[in-house]
Amino acid sequence: MRGPLREHLENRRDALLNSSAIIIQKNMRKWLMQRKFARKRHAAIVLQSGLRGWRSRREVARYRKELRQAIDMETRKMRRLDLYKEANDQCENGELLAVENNPSPPATSSLAAVQYLDLPKTVEKELQNGLFNNRMLDTRTAYYYIPLGKRTGKSLELPTETIEEFAANNFKGHLLQVRREPIVTPFLHKESEIEFNQSLEMFAMVLRYMNSTEMNSEQLAILAKAIIQMALDNPSQRDELLVQLCNQTYHNGVKDNADKAWTLLLAAINSFTPSPQLYPVLISYFKQQASKLSRQLLNGLLRQSIGGSDLPKFRHFAPTYLEQASFKQQQAxxxxxxxxxxxxxxxxxxxxxxxxxxxxxxxxxxxxxxxxxxxxxxxxxxxxxxxxxxxxxxxxxxxxxxxxxxxxxxxxxxxxxxxxxxxxxxxxxxxxxxxxxxxxxxxxxxxxxxxxxxxxxxxxxxxxxxxxxxxxxxx
Missing domain, CATH: 3.10.20 (Ubiquitin-like (UB roll))
Structure with missing residues (x-):
């Protein structure tokens, strides 16, 4: 009896030892793997937190740099405006002293003396010959006529961009405000020196048109035709002319001076179409004007696009005297x-x-x-x-x-x-x-x-x- 019982107990002991060893090894391996995983997870968390912190610091630095640049640009603008205002006040004080010493009625339609600006020889010759002599008498008032069958309404789904945003992104060294003196650089980028000089010459003609107090209505019409014809003959100057006129009409407080600029702008948009990049800006700017003027501006801007794709995007000749008179009176x-x-x-x-x-x-x-x-x-x-x-x-x-x-x-x-x-x-x-x-x-x-x-x-x-x-x- 003792021999078999002892052998049975020894077998039971060996089996228990084997199972205990397996359980101990399993738990030990589990503990080691859990500790290894915990270390890896901690390391990953440390790496992720460091990367996120680096990205956040880089984003904050970028925002801080942009904010500093915006503050510097705004400070420069304020300094330039202060200097401009100070110089303007000095000029006004000098003019007041001159008026007190030599009282004379001021010219309310002129913002600056522009008689020293030279015009092209062809324009000077046309002004002397008087292309529109005695044409004033050919323009009469009509009360009964057959109106247009349909009107051009405002589009509801056209993209818009404010003129302030366009000026901040595209103007080359210019502020969006009325200019009294000739510019030394164009408002928009130019590809060649010829286009560069043409833009400067065109703006000088615009200044003469807006501020001249010696030209009569016929001479102003001739000068307006010359300005528009220059843009028609040079496609690269069309957007430049529209931008120049928008700048000259922006917050222009002198009524007669602004009316001349609006008349010239109406003549421009009724002679050629702007580029696709300028369409949203003009639509947004025209909608901000008075209802009657806004309707006339939008009609001139959109009529050619609605008329048909087979029609040319520009005319061969500048607006006639009748058109300029209708633009001035804002009538048909x-x-x-x-x-x-x-x-x-x-x-x-x-x-x-x-x-x-x-x-x-x-x-x-x-x-x-x-x-x-x-x-x-x-x-x-x-x-x-x-x-x-x-x-x-x-x-x-x-x-x-x-x-x-x-x-x-x-x-x-x-x-x-x-x-x-x-x-x-x-x-x-x-x-x-x-x-x-x-x-x-x-x-x-x-x-x-x-x-x-x-x-x-x-x-x-x-x-x-x-x-x-x-x-x-x-x-």
Missing amino acids: AVLRIKCADEQMDLFEVHSWMTVEELARKCLRNRGIGDPDGWMLSVEDERYAVFAPANCYDDNLRNRSAASSQLQLPKVQRSAIAQQRSVQFLPQKVHDDLHGQQSVNQQFNTANVSSLSSTALMNTVSSNYSEQDHHPDNLM
């Missing part, structure tokens, strides 16, 4: 159209209207439902100018003015559509177009051959005084 321009049967009507036009649009409007007003193929001509006793359908009607007026200066011989008029069949609109549609007016006169195919623009008129509100109607007040 009106043309008198004379048909072959001697019937005349007044139609409201805008700077981006083509000859085809004007001819279609006139023919539909007469009850002709198929206006395709018709064109417009300007005739005088000395000349006759014909324009294609896709030509802007203001280019036609510019060609007619140039022809009158060159004394061209009269061209014999030929029928445009000698065998053309005339299609009349139904009476119901015709009444809708005419405002319940009936057609009392029929067209003959041989007589309805061309349209002739015989006079240019400007619309002025009927509540204007007699002094406002005087020709000298139109510009």
